[in-house]
Amino acid sequence: MxxxxxxxxxxxxxxxxxxxxxxxxxxxxxxxxxxxxxxxxxxxxxxxxxxxxxxxxxxxxxxxxxxxxxxxxxxxxxxxxxxxxxxxxxxxxxxxxxxxxxxxxxxxxxxxxxxxxxxxxxxxxxxxxxxxxxxxxxxxxxxxxxxxxxxxxxxxxxxxxxxxxxxxxxxxxxxxxxxxxxxISDHIICYAGQIHQHTPDYSPPQVERAGDGFWLAFEFSSDGDALLTQRPARFDYRTLDRGIEQRAVYGLPTNSAMVRLLKTTSPGLVAEAIFNKFGLFPRSPVLSVYAQLLVRDALDFSREDAALKPIDHNAAQAVSRLSLPWPALLRTGRPDLFLRGIHxxxxxxxxxxxxxxxxxxxxxxxxxxxxxxxxxxxxxxxxxxxxxxxxxxxxxxx
The missing domain is CATH 3.50.50.60 (FAD/NAD(P)-binding domain)
Incomplete structure (x- = not known):
């Protein structure tokens, strides 16, 4: 046929x-x-x-x-x-x-x-x-x-x-x-730092409910090269740079992520995960800011029979160029830590x-x-x- x-x-x-x-x-x-x-x-x-x-x-x-x-x-x-x-x-x-x-x-x-x-x-x-x-x-x-x-x-x-x-x-x-x-090019997601909700000229995250889920407002970086989201920083996550490594749980396949999440001892991680999934409790005095960045030629794909090899300096350059629209942002002290997306x-x-x-x-x-x-x-x-x-x-x- x-x-x-x-x-x-x-x-x-x-x-x-x-x-x-x-x-x-x-x-x-x-x-x-x-x-x-x-x-x-x-x-x-x-x-x-x-x-x-x-x-x-x-x-x-x-x-x-x-x-x-x-x-x-x-x-x-x-x-x-x-x-x-x-x-x-x-x-x-x-x-x-x-x-x-x-x-x-x-x-x-x-x-x-x-x-x-x-x-x-x-x-x-x-x-x-x-x-x-x-x-x-x-x-x-x-x-x-x-x-x-x-x-x-x-x-x-x-x-x-x-x-x-x-x-x-x-x-x-x-x-x-x-x-x-x-x-191969990719997106990475990095933790940019923290900002207080009542900072002048700053708008906290907007959430709108819908029949099949919820809408979350986002911002672009000053140069338009990054997508910025703000998440409530509660409990232990109110401390700058707390739990950056823990956030890697979001890259896991869904079932594994939920198992890891339920076993975590971090209430800040649980609160952030609930917001990410359901948009609940968006108001918080302190918010974490995340950036999704494009990294051109992020991975070496030259050998067909080999695993992808990250080109770390290309990712580091993308993070270093991140331009944020909020001067009052308390920047992270660990710009070297980021998550590779599925992008x-x-x-x-x-x-x-x-x-x-x-x-x-x-x-x-x-x-x-x-x-x-x-x-x-x-x-x-x-x-x-x-x-x-x-x-x-x-x-x-x-």
């Missing part, structure tokens, strides 16, 4: 691609092995960097959705952002938040495995999901031939959404090693991709995950990337 579309991957970008394709199309999803492999940033194995399996890193996404839409790749997807949001969160309106500095924290993050089951019910026989990992593809002879395990599949169009680590590896094996960059991007050489003819709207092979996004901006990128994939798929199948 020749499918209209084959989607490689089953994470958030792959899911959005399927949603964007016309329901009448015959679509095959090669979703990765049923028993997946989780990789981490470092030896401590606390923060996942990739998941080669059904659902991808969407299995561990916290679900935060921003609405300022500053990044160029996202600005052209305003309507798609609103449509996808309405699909997943029908009891909450996003329209009045578009282009405003808000983060939506849902009660239930989008989980690809659950959503694939829902979409399969909606599309019926037009959507086939096979839990296989793709080795490579071949564009010779007309159409697209995809090799996965010992099986071969054919389609008229191919969508690559295997993740920031796996997509360039597939392209390297299928087209050219030149498509794979030697570096990997730009692992494919865009010039090489264009030279290979895989970056145009006419191409029958498109890469739709964050591996092809270079200017990601300071905001959380996952939902924006979904909207971009959704738009590309909808345009191609209209």
């Amino acid at each position: 020749v499918y209209d579309d084959i989607i490689v991957g089953s994470g958030l970008a792959a899911l959005a691609t399927a949603l964007g394709l016309a329901p009448s199309r015959k679509v095959l999803v090669l979703g990765g092995p049923e028993t997946g492999q989780l990789e981490f940033y470092g030896d401590q194995k606390s923060i996942p960097s990739s998941y080669s399996g059904v659902g991808g890193l969407g299995n561990f996404w916290h679900g935060v959705i921003p609405t300022a839409i500053r990044a160029p790749y996202a600005r052209e997807c305003r309507s798609e952002i609103a449509e996808l949001f309405q699909y997943f969160y029908p009891r909450t309106s996003i329209q009045e938040k578009i282009d405003q500095r808000w983060l939506f924290v849902p009660r239930r993050p989008v989980r690809p495995r659950r959503e694939w089951e829902r979409l399969s019910r909606e599309r019926g026989d037009n959507l086939r999901f096979v839990p296989l990992a793709v080795d490579r593809f071949d564009t010779r002879g007309g159409g697209q031939t995809v090799l996965a395990a010992d099986e071969t599949f054919k389609s008229r169009r191919l969508w690559i959404a295997a993740g920031v680590l796996n997509s360039p590896k597939i392209l390297s094996r299928s087209v050219s090693p030149d498509l794979r960059r030697a570096f 990997l991007h730009h692992s494919i050489d865009l010039d090489a991709l264009n030279a290979a003819g895989l970056a145009s709207d006419e191409s029958a092979v498109r890469v739709v995950d964050a591996s092809t996004i270079s200017g990601i901006g300071p905001e959380h990128h996952s939902f924006y990337t979904m909207a971009r994939a959704y738009r590309l798929a909808r345009e191609a199948s209209s």
Whole structure:
């Protein structure tokens, strides 16, 4: 059988691609092995960097959705952002938040495995999901031939959404090693310091309740390169730099994070976690300020068979350039401590991709995950990337 579309991957970008394709199309999803492999940033194995399996890193996404839409790749997807949001969160309106500095924290993050089951019910026989990992593809002879395990599949169009680590590896094996960059960019999250709620010219965090979660206002740094959030600093966290290492718990997969949290002896950590998850008790005399920063070429990706190697001086330079809008902020004494996010991007050489003819709207092979996004901006990128994939798929199948 020749499918209209084959989607490689089953994470958030792959899911959005399927949603964007016309329901009448015959679509095959090669979703990765049923028993997946989780990789981490470092030896401590606390923060996942990739998941080669059904659902991808969407299995561990916290679900935060921003609405300022500053990044160029996202600005052209305003309507798609609103449509996808309405699909997943029908009891909450996003329209009045578009282009405003808000983060939506849902009660239930989008989980690809659950959503694939829902979409399969909606599309019926037009959507086939096979839990296989793709080795490579071949564009010779007309159409697209995809090799996965010992099986071969054919389609008229191919969508690559295997993740920031796996997509360039597939392209390297299928087209050219030149498509794979030697570096990957990322976000890091650092603790910037503390500020008192009654500081002149300072606005404490705003929280608005919604049907499917809550909205949290945020700020940008003075130069616009960082996303800033303020969290209540209660109990032991009222002391500057208290518990910076403990905050690494938020990088853990959800179940492990909750176990660690319940065992903690820090009431400040518990109070901050409750605010992060539910938006409860935002008013506090002292607030912790966090910054989400873009680090270009944050990780060494030069060896396919080796773990990602952090390039520490690039992260340190990003932290040193942090410009905060509040002169009264009591700055941290430990700028060397930060958390690496789950925001990997730009692992494919865009010039090489264009030279290979895989970056145009006419191409029958498109890469739709964050591996092809270079200017990601300071905001959380996952939902924006979904909207971009959704738009590309909808345009191609209209």
